[in-house]
Amino acid sequence: MSPAIALAFLPLVVTLLVRYRHYFRLLVRMVLLRSLRDCLSGMRIEERAFSYVLTHALPGDPGHILTTLDHWSSHCEYLRHMGPVKGQIVMRLVEEKAPACALELGTYCGYSTLLVARALPPGGRLITVERDPRTAAVAEKLIRLAGFDERTVELIVGRSEEVIPRLKTQYQMNRIDLVLLAHRPRCYLRDLQLLEAHALLPAGATVLADHVLFPGAPRFLQYAKSCGRYRCRLHHTGLPDFPAIKDGIAQLTYTGPG
Numbered sequence: 001m002s003p004a005i006a007l008a009f010l011p012l013v014v015t016l017l018v019r020y021r022h023y024f025r026l027l028v029r030m031v032l033l034r035s036l037r038d039c040l041s042g043m044r045i046e047e048r049a050f051s052y053v054l055t056h057a058l059p060g061d062p063g064h065i066l067t068t069l070d071h072w073s074s075h076c077e078y079l080r081h082m083g084p085v086k087g088q089i090v091m092r093l094v095e096e097k098a099p100a101c102a103l104e105l106g107t108y109c110g111y112s113t114l115l116v117a118r119a120l121p122p123g124g125r126l127i128t129v130e131r132d133p134r135t136a137a138v139a140e141k142l143i144r145l146a147g148f149d150e151r152t153v154e155l156i157v158g159r160s161e162e163v164i165p166r167l168k169t170q171y172q173m174n175r176i177d178l179v180l181l182a183h184r185p186r187c188y189l190r191d192l193q194l195l196e197a198h199a200l201l202p203a204g205a206t207v208l209a210d211h212v213l214f215p216g217a218p219r220f221l222q223y224a225k226s227c228g229r230y231r232c233r234l235h236h237t238g239l240p241d242f243p244a245i246k247d248g249i250a251q252l253t254y255t256g257p258g
Helices: 003-019 021-041 045-056 062-075 083-097 111-119 133-145 160-171 185-197 212-216 218-226
Strands: 101-105 125-130 153-157 178-181 206-209 230-239 242-254
Touching (some): 021 045, 021 242, 045 062, 083 230, 083 242, 101 111, 111 133, 111 153, 125 133, 160 185, 185 206, 185 212, 185 218, 212 218, 212 242
Parallel strands (some): 178 206
16 A cells, blocks of 8 residues: 555544544453453453452442442453443342342353342342353352352353243242343343243333443344333443443333233
8 A cells, every 4th residue: 555545544544543432442451451461360350350359348348349349440450340330220220129039141240240139128039140150250259258148149150041941940930020131232132032931020020231232232122112011211321431432221121921
């Protein structure tokens, strides 16, 4: 490519860099820096985050552990967790619903698990599902460090599409009052339909879905709005530490099979 052609494209490149600078920063923090630190430390980011929590958070205090993770993500390494803004929305909705039985798909490091668990009513139960064994091991330690035992929070290692059909028979979960979808947005629709097919959602059940705008779950949202079985509301937010990147939490209320 000649210098003249390269110079002709320079304004376009500068415009793109300025317009999408937040996405470039996210790419650098989530992919490039994370990969470098993984190689240098021999640990995953979730394991490094838990090491920080062990030395800076108060055991038995889920609120302080959540704040510690927020601080680490903002000042050390971007964790790709739910964050405090979304967290307040989720906690408020869980407290309003007061579910006896809740299900989370996508435990990740355990951040959103603690949010749901600390908002449960007395005697409430949460089952959380994580497909990656190494990530699940970190989340398990974080959950127990926060003071939740297995009667309150049970972590299942497995694929969501394999766990959901066994919830009634193997885990004695006959109805789910609240579901938090926080795993892969492309799997949201499949797993919602699995919950319907196995009659796990009673009328009035609440389904919360994270990341429905970024990276996005358009088929899930279209189904929820058009199938006639849900009342839908979207809570607009931004990504933690990247508020200019718009995201949202979908709140679905199941009205019954129709």
